[in-house]
Structures are given as C-alpha cells and as structure tokens.
Amino acid sequence: MPAGLPFATITGLAAAYRRRELSPVEVTQAMLGRIEQLDPALRSFVTVTPEIALAQARKAEAEIARGAQRGPIHGVPIGLKDLCDTRGVRTTWGTMIQADRVPAADATVVAKLFDAGAIMLGKLKMTEGAFAAHHPAVAAPVNPWHADHWTGISSSGSGVAVAAGLCFGAIGSDTGGSIRLPSGANGVTGLKPTWGRVSRHGVRPLADSLDHLGPMTRSAGDAGVMFAVMAGPDPCDPTTLDAAVPDCLAHMDAGVRGLRIGIDPSWVHDGCLPETARVIGEARNVFAELGAAIIELAMPDRTRAMSEAWTQLCAAEAAVAHEAWFPARRSEYGKVLAGLLDKGRAVGGIEIARILQDRLVFAGELRTLFADVDLLLCPVHPFGNPTAPELLSILRQPGGGDAMLRYTAPFDMSGSPTITLPGGFDDRGMPVGFQLVGRHLDEALLVRAGHAFQRATDWHLRHPAL
Template structure:
C-alpha cells in the first residue's frame, strides 16, 4: 500500500497488510503523526498528541508481529480517544476547564481494552464542554474538513473531524443525545452506537449516566465492527455493563440482507425532512430493496414525541448529578450553555422528572413490540442536510428548533437501542449526509452486516475531503 494512500486506509486493510508484513506499525504511526502535525493547526481536532506513547506502542506491536503474534484487527492500528476517556498519565479534561489539570492514575476500561487489543493511541480528541452541545468558550472548536463553514457535529467533534481527515483510523465517540451520530453524519463516517451497557463506562466522565453510550467512529461498517469488538464486554468495575457475549461482527458480514425487514414511518421522516435529507432516505430505501431487503411501512410509537421533547429534562437532571462535585462551587469556570443545563436539572421538580421517567419506560416497551414487526428501522440523523453555522443557528432560534435536532437521535438514547450511522450521499455543495439504521437491543452484528451490505453497493463511505 503506497504511503500516500495510508491516511484513508480501512482498519481491516491495515490488519491484512500487517499480517502479510507489507506494512510496519512504526512506519504507519510516523506517517500519521506527520500528517497530524501538518493539518492540526487548521483542523483543531486533537486536544493533545501523544507521539511518544504512540511510537512506543507501535514498536511493541512491530515486535509482536515479528514473533508471529497477532491479537486481532485492531493490533497496530493508530486511533484517537475522546478526551473524556481516562488515560493513565495523560490529562483528561472532559472538554472543561474544571479538569484542565486532571491526570488519571489508571486507564478507563474502554481504553485498557483497546490497548489490550494492540491499538495505538495517537492522542486525545477535542470535544464539547462536558459532552453537551457547545464547546467551552476558551476552546477553538474542530473544523469540518469538508468545509470550514459547516457543522462538525457535537459532542464528539474531534473524533469526527480526525477520522474524516485521515488523522486516525478510528476514534471513540460517546452518544447521549446524538453525539456519535451527529459528527458521523456531518463528516461522512460510519458510527456505531451500541446497546446501552455494551461498552463499560468505568473511567469515562459522564454527561448523563443512563443515557451515555460509547462506540466507535470509523470509515466503514467493517471497521466499526472490528473496533466495537475490541471495546465491548462485561466489566466488573461497571455493574451496569451487560454480561452477554460480544459478537464477532466480522464473522458472517458477507451474508447480505436478503429478507431483512426494514421499517420506515413515512410521516415521522418525511413530514419534517428537508430535500437533501429526504433524497438520502429515498436512495437508501432503493439500495436496500435492491439488496433483497423488504421495506415495511410502520408507525413509530406514540411516546416517541415525548422522548425527543423531554430528553433535555432528563439529561439535565443526570448532568446536574454528574457535576455535583464541581457545581455550583466552581460555577465561574463553566461555559454558559452547560451551566444553564445544570441549573435546569437542579430546578426540575420531582413530579416532572417522574413523568419523563414513566414515558421512557413505556417507550421502551412500545419499541420492543415494534421490533416484532421489523428487524431494523430506517431514519435520518436529523431533518436538515449538512448545515452551515448560520443555518444551524437559525434552526435553534426557531420555535421548538431543538426538537428537530433531536427528533431522530434522542429517542434511541432514551431506549438504549443500538444504531449505526452510514454515509448516504452528498448535498449540492459536496457535503456528506448520513442516515441511521436502528436495531433491537444486542443486535450490533446485524446492523454492521446491513451497513456493510449497503456499503458494498455504494461508495459514499470511500469518499474523503481533499486536504
């Protein structure tokens, strides 16, 4: 593989090249560090680059390959870690100023699992403050590599930009209301939000504990499956982690999707979608049908609406709990948006909270019954295409604009459902637009297989920005 092609190679391609001894992890890591040094001053996706650690890990991987030891597809693969994942001896700031000097003494579970799988840490990736919606006022936000005036997505902004720009091969993202899916859609990536509890949250700073999901952000479905397998699994340090075995998403990935039942609620989707997003959904329907899937018209549960309208209330309360150690004692160090969310959570009445909690339980049950009719749901990431900063600002300023932003993402955090975001086309400006497939709990392998089948029939995921 020519070095010029390296930045946009797939993880699975790297793994094959390593096994054939056609590439060296040291060579690959050095090439990535040089690219980061060249592009980071413009893109701002990394909080810090850990070059010394990366090269040490690369040399270790190279020695292991020399002994014929191959740990799996993540072995020797340079990745980026969102800066809420605790890393031993490396500052983990949570996108905040309150933790600007925090240096963990141990790796979080998800970090340890990736390291055990042989992954190489290039650095810690930028994120919004506390993993909510806006970067801290003192932070220079990451820049969308497709167009600097357009949204990079939040909160895993650095994760999305770095993978799209070829500054790492995969990144950890977290998703509480859409924070894997928004930057995956905005940057043309494949992002897997696993079932809640599939990936341990031990050693990960929280936004809202019962809503937070950790998952991989990559350039293909196969890569997402490979990285997910390395990240997931039961963890005695996280009693909420699931005990079910983690599937090998690459086994059987080529089986196709003939007979797969794909549910679509036309009113839920098309009543609010702008033209470019609607076209992506239309095109996805056609491709999936051509691959043998069966399109089924469904009606989303009636509690779907409260799930995105009341998500902020639930998130606010859990965020207030997560920041109880620091807020209000260090309120002056907070940006205004996150501080306002915490204040909302502290002020919410118990009765209001319990209404949302009850609706959430009902929605989970309704969704479980819906999945007796279909295998996956086809939904957009959000109703608008790939917005500029001005367009996004206009969305937030219009009445109930936040509802449109969260309409297709927040419900599936409230339910804990797995989703996969896939590049599905481009707008007239050449900016990527993604869509989601939503699955039953624990059905990550099916989502990866369905996305892989789609990507075998399209090439949207193989396009990348010119940098």
C-alpha cells in the first residue's frame, strides 16, 4: 500500500486517478486488506462486501481509463451506515429484529453514490435502531485513538472507519447528534445537511421528522464532495426539498473574511469541561485571525427546552417506526431502545402538540438570529472525550442525557445544517470537536468555513497510531 494512502482525501484520490498514479482496483484491494488487518480489533464493519467492491472498482477503472470519469467520487471506496438499504446485502439497522433482512433495492442515497461511481466496501455498525446504545448481542466498535473511550452514537462504525483509514468517507445519520457525536469522538469531519436535503427513501428511521443523512469524512472539502452527490429532490421521498444543490467546491477557497460568526458565551460555557471550553476558545481565535467578525449574542431562551423536548418527540416517532415489532417482540430488543419505545407509547397527544408548536417557534427564532450572523459556533457536547465509565456516570446523573444533547438536538429540532470539525485534543490525547451551524440550505458556506479552518490548522490531519 502506498504510504499515506489510507488517509488520502477524496479529492486527492480523484486527482491521482486522473493522473493515472493510482487505480481504483489497487486502492480497493489495499483498503480491503487494511480492513482485514485492522477491523477485527476495531469492529467498525458489520458486513464487508469484497466481491461487490472489486466489481465496482473494475468497472470504475475501465471507465476512467477511457476518459469517462463520472465525478470526484468515481472509484472512491466508502462505507455505508447499516440503516441504508443495499440491494442483495443485509441491512440490520443495528437490531436483532432485522438481523437477516436483505433488501431488494438500494436506498436512494446509496443509488446516487453508486451512480456517481463510489465503491461500497461494506456496511458499518451502528447503535440499535440508531438510538443511544448498541444491542447487547452486538460487539460495539472501538475508538481507534484509545479503546477505553467512547465512539459516539449512533454512527459509531462510520466514525471509527473514517478515523482509522478503513474508508475514505461514510454515510452517517443524525437524529439527535449521530453524525456530530461520533465525528467529535473520533476526530473526523461530519456534515449534517438541512433536513430534507438528502432523501430518506430506503433508510430505516429512528424518528422521521428529525432524521438527517450526511457524509462523514476527513476534511470539509471531502464532506462537500459527498454531500453534493447525496443531496437533491427524490420523488420517492416527498419530504425532500426542491432546491438546487450547490457546488460546495466552487467557492471553497474564499475564506471567512467578513463573515459574521455568532457565539453565546453563557450557553457555550455553561457546564462545559475545560477541554471543551478550550477548543471553542481556540476555534474562536482562529476564525477571528482569519478575518471573521465574532459577534457575541444570546441564543433563544427556548434552546434548552428543545433538547429536553427532543427525547419525548423522538420517543413518540420511534414508537411509530417500530410498531410492527414492538412490543410484540420485546425480548429481541435491548433495554435502552425498548425503554425509549415504552416512553414513546406513553407520550400524550397534547404533550406532542405543545412540543411541535414550540419547535416551530424555535425555528423562527433561529431564522431571526441568522439575520445578524452567518454562522454559529458551539460545542458538540460539553464533556470532552469521555471514557465509557465516565460517560455512564454522566448519563446516570439527573438530566445527564439532556446535557449530552444540549448542543446537538436543538438543531435537529430546527432542521438546521451543521458541520463538525476536529478542533484539538484533550490532556489524554483524545480528539475534541466543535460545530458550526448555518442557515437552512447554506451547506456550501459551512464547507467553506470548515475548509478555511482546516487550512489554518492541522487537527484533521492527525490520525490514530494503529
């Protein structure tokens, strides 16, 4: 394997293909070999698909050789979160109830990636039903930076595989933070698009009105490349937005000079551990040095209520998603997801109506806020990069779960696009991320700002020693 290949960027790989310096077949073979070598310990894949990958690689290689390059992800090996339907390849949803399910058709997002020439290395592990814990029968993925630390939820396999150089990008999904939490925990870049930007047709839901699909990569530019392929209207999913998909690379080098970046110091630092606060402070300084105007503001008073209301709304929608199996097959569920579904079945209609009304008001308040700023800067979560016992202790405290989602769930409730970027390391050498939040449909600006930060820093270029 050429030195540095596992951590090449998608854009760099595409350029190497054009120059005939690398071929999709040799890259795919190298990545399959790396998965075989490292993933028994990291456990990021639930299913590896070497036959499919090599067939796709041979097709891509022949097309590129005759000058028929489909775009920047043609011939690029990626991983797919195991809630995206894949024709002829089992899609488990992280569950036992669908452990042997083999779809007859690809999800729209998968079909789009395949049409663009991406190569499927396999399906990546995830928490049960995309909620908060892996099913007890599933061996959870291992953080490649240190086995004792959290991998993030629910796109745990996606975060681990990208960080460990087992794929060049992956699909993640985000209902309450499930692109952002594993991106921060594993030191990768994650883009959560505006709700409705990416079709959910053929994707197993956690909570339909909260679920977002997006890319997890090693750079902002790569996230923009994958997003442009994944996004767009889909007649099979009437909730997709009929909006033009931007070329995120077109103005990616424009920098952030003159952009207005908002931060609420009280909200950002309330309850944050020192390593999280340090990362936010350093990111703020970098953006200021790059010419952005840092504007201190106050987040809407309703923001905290959104993270608290999220659990009830998610629970109710998850109960709908699982009503064909739960509670009839309760014994096949892990207790964490079963507990959420019990809660969802008990939530009253008046309670849900109140949450939905508050959600609409919060989204309007954010629109008003974005009249004065272009982006918001905030943590991914308050707790740095915890070990598993530390996280368990946090979650057992009153309000611990709400605290974990304080900075992520509100932007699922509003449907706002966000980008998560590696922002530094804690005193134990573990990565800590931060997020930028944008206006609806402003993913290109998030990619541009993320790229500017990554040109000025090298956190995203650091990789775990494996």
